[in-house]
Amino acid sequence: MKKYVTEKQQNECIETIQTLISYPSYLREETTDGTPFGQDIVDVLDKMLAICKEMGMSTFRDPEGYYGYAEYGEGKEMLAVLCHLDVVPPGNLEKWETEPFKGEVRDGFLVGRGSQDDKGPAMAALYGFKALLDNDVNFNKRVRFIFGTDEENLWRCMDKYNEKEEKATMGFAPDAEFPLTYAEKGLLQVKLKGAGDATLALNCGGALNVVPGEAAYEGIDLEAVIKNLKAANFEYEEKNNGVTVLGKAIHSKDANQGTNALARLAMALAPLTENQAVQFIAKEVKEDAKAIGIFGELSDQMSGVLTFNVASLKVTAEESEIGIDIRIPVSADKEEVVAKLTALAQAYDLTYEEFDYLASLYVPLDSPLVKTLLAVYQEKTGDMSEPMSSGGATFARTMENCVAFGAVMPDSPITFHQENEKMSLRDIFGAMDIYAESIYRLCCE
Ligand SMILES: [Zn+2]
Structure with a gap:
């Protein structure tokens, strides 16, 4: 199995996560600035799309500012990577040991609001994909990174997306844990x-x-x-x-x-x-x-x-x-x-x-999507733990044939929504490898 990700993409990934964390992109409800969820959220979305454009992807931002996406590749079929750029508020500032919106690296962890939910995992997927671009891989399907902005609240971003935009043939949300969540309860x-x-x-x-x-x-x-x-x-x-x-x-x-x-x-x-x-x-x-x-x-x-x-x-x-x-x-x-x-x-x-x-999510364990993603995870990590079902909710359930896939490793602490939210560099780099290989097998072979 080829390893696509090098130190170059690893460094770029960390830098971009830090950039994204520097936007305090939590919901400001009654906004008067004409944005649906506040200027910070529109700003982080614009920044994200600019970064994708620089990579050579074509980008689109919903004119109202509810969502954006960046696409690459050819073909009728489309793999969606369902991410979100909004975060929850920092919580109790006194409990933070770092600046919540700075993204400091400490003891092998990237610490900051959004580091694990979902800016870190989203960028692990994006820079895993970038490693394929840097390796001049040919795409026979399209990959579309969809960036939502209201995941932590009412998912109004994905409602708009599904009203107006093309649905994916398959997809994953890097917004949970490895190995993979194939069933999510109705909420x-x-x-x-x-x-x-x-x-x-x-x-x-x-x-x-x-x-x-x-x-x-x-x-x-x-x-x-x-x-x-x-x-x-x-x-x-x-x-x-x-x-x-x-x-x-x-x-x-x-x-x-x-x-x-x-x-x-x-x-x-x-x-x-x-x-x-x-x-x-x-x-x-x-x-x-x-x-x-x-x-x-x-x-x-x-x-x-x-x-x-x-x-x-x-x-x-x-x-x-x-x-x-x-x-x-x-x-x-x-x-x-x-x-x-x-x-x-x-x-x-x-x-x-x-x-x-x-509505609930359910993709059968013997579906090609689940089999492919699970095989990549197992080959990369040697971990044979069972795929999961969850009462939690990810964007995976907004489209057919999508699952939640990573990016927190099973032995890592889940710090979503907590003070001192953090993601280990080991998890970020491990996830990049897994995502690169997964996107390769789904869209390039
Ligand atoms: Zn999340």
């Missing part, structure tokens, strides 16, 4: 809304993709709430005017491995309030992150078990609102899940609203 995020309650004043949890690790309460009947928490053996901390229930935060896709502090608070509150949102959580969900009580046991071999995360609860005088994140196994019927949840919510005078839905 359904919903809001259940009901009447308000002036005495409760709850504002717990937050992002839908996180299991609340804390839930604070400062309303009426504080003593009784604490008594109920104690009786249930739930962990909590007493604060000045209130109490904070403690749980274990974890990504919603792994909700059944976390401890939902918000659900525990609702259970402690339920005997003391008539609020129907609280009742719904306390009686129907409880601590069951698989929601077996609501849907029965939903799971399959390809993608595992359904997870159900009560991610937020807001109660004001005007309104109550529960935010829920559900990961639905590949074989399960989304409409059935919606119907059951809607009917049950109605029994609590709560109305169902869909906030976001991403």
